Every structure is written in C-alpha cells, then in structure tokens.
Amino acid sequence: MTRARALNGITVGELASMLRIPLPNNSRYAKGFVGQLAEIALGATAGAKPVQDFINLNVELKTIPILKNCRPAQNTHVCILEHRHIRNQTFENSNFYNKIKQVLWLPVEGDTSISLHERHFGTAFLWRPDERQYSILRNEWEEIMEFVTVNGIDKISSDIGENVLLAPCGGNKNNYQYGFYLRKKFTSEIINNFLFDLS
Numbered sequence: 001m002t003r004a005r006a007l008n009g010i011t012v013g014e015l016a017s018m019l020r021i022p023l024p025n026n027s028r029y030a031k032g033f034v035g036q037l038a039e040i041a042l043g044a045t046a047g048a049k050p051v052q053d054f055i056n057l058n059v060e061l062k063t064i065p066i067l068k069n070c071r072p073a074q075n076t077h078v079c080i081l082e083h084r085h086i087r088n089q090t091f092e093n094s095n096f097y098n099k100i101k102q103v104l105w106l107p108v109e110g111d112t113s114i115s116l117h118e119r120h121f122g123t124a125f126l127w128r129p130d131e132r133q134y135s136i137l138r139n140e141w142e143e144i145m146e147f148v149t150v151n152g153i154d155k156i157s158s159d160i161g162e163n164v165l166l167a168p169c170g171g172n173k174n175n176y177q178y179g180f181y182l183r184k185k186f187t188s189e190i191i192n193n194f195l196f197d198l199s
Contacts, residue, residue: 003042004104004124012108013117015041023117030116035063038106038121052098059126060099064187065110066122070195071188073110075165075181086149091138096180100137103127105190125194133186140164141180153178 007015012034016023019040024030038044044053044061053061065073079095091097107122129137140161147160156166156178163186169179 004106007121008123010121011117012119034108038063058102060103061106062103063106063108066107067111070191072184072191075183076187077169078180078182081166081178081180086145089145091141096141101128127190136163
C-alpha cells in the first residue's frame with residue numbers, strides 16, 4: 001500500500017520515465033498501457049494468467065480511469081470467460097470471483113482532453129466486496145452463466161446484468177473472446193464509498 005500510494009500525484013509520463021518505458025506514440029495503442037505500467041511499478045507478476053496480480057497477497061490490481069466528476073470513465077474488465085469451464089464452474093471457484101474478492105484500485109485521470117502523459121494517478125485503496133456486493137455479484141454472475149449454458153454464448157445480450165457484464169473483448173468475428181466486466185454503476189459505488197470514508 002505504501003508503494004501504491006506513493007504513486008498519488010505522479011503523472012503517467014513521469015512514471016514511464018522513471019521506469020524507462022516509452023509512451024505509445026498513438027492513443028489507439030494506449031489501451032491497457034497505464035495498467036501495465038502500474039503492474040511493472042508495483043511488481044505484479046500475473047500478466048494475463050487466471051490468477052491475482054499479487055498472488056502471494058491474494059490481491060488483484062485494477063487501474064480505473066476517473067472523470068472530473070469522480071465517475072468511472074468506462075466499465076472495468078475483470079477476466080476472460082474460459083469456454084471449456086462453463087459447465088463446471090461455481091461462483092466461488094470461478095476466475096471472476098478470484099479476481100474481484102480483493103482488489104487494489106488505482107485511480108488515474110481518464111478525461112480524454114488530458115494527454116496520456118499528463119494524466120495523474122490518484123490515491124490507491126484496497127477493496128473487498130461487502131455482504132451485499134458479494135450477493136449482487138454472485139447472483140448476476142450466476143444469471144449470466146445460466147443464460148450462456150442454456151442459449152449459447154453468441155446469444156448473450158448487454159441487457160443481462162445491471163452490475164456485471166459479459167461482452168466480446170477480443171478475437172475476430174468467427175472466434176470472439178468474451179470477458180466479464182464490472183459496469184460503471186458498480187465501480188462508481190466503490191469510488192463513492194472510498195471518497196465518503198476519506199471525508
């Protein structure tokens with residue numbers, strides 16, 4: 001937490017310079033760059049593997065772009081849905097739960113009017129879902145998985161799940177990858193609760 005909070009107020013450009021990592025020349029290639037930069041700075045080792053970023057601490061790192069009104073700029077990617085595990089998963093043994101049961105949130109300015117290198121990191125904080133949040137996430141995950149099992153993944157709709165979203169996140173039109181996301185509605189509540197605790 002000390003290392004994470006030491007990033008508060010540092011810009012993306014300053015951190016990239018400290019780590020001697022060049023910034024992307026084109027914003028089109030900047031997706032995921034800030035998260036990867038934070039992982040390197042904090043020593044996260046998981047990469048794209050289905051384990052937490054800080055596996056020895058059971059903590060997942062999530063950078064979250066924040067707009068000027070303190071609202072999340074986008075939905076937050078959690079993990080890829082592994083097709084071969086659909087029928088054998090429970091919420092508790094799913095990679096989705098593994099990734100969200102303890103999260104180190106690292107806010108960063110997300111307003112696109114601010115150039116990437118000038119965007120500042122905010123105060124990192126640790127979060128675990130409380131009983132109500134756990135129930136919401138479990139119920140919506142189970143609803144989505146039941147739909148996929150019965151109807152097939154290609155029939156999934158963005159209307160399913162108020163707080164959890166399953167949507168294409170890569171691949172091509174013949175072989176999409178699907179990923180779970182926390183919707184902005186849910187992460188906005190997390191941010192607001194953190195700000196309330198600070199006040």
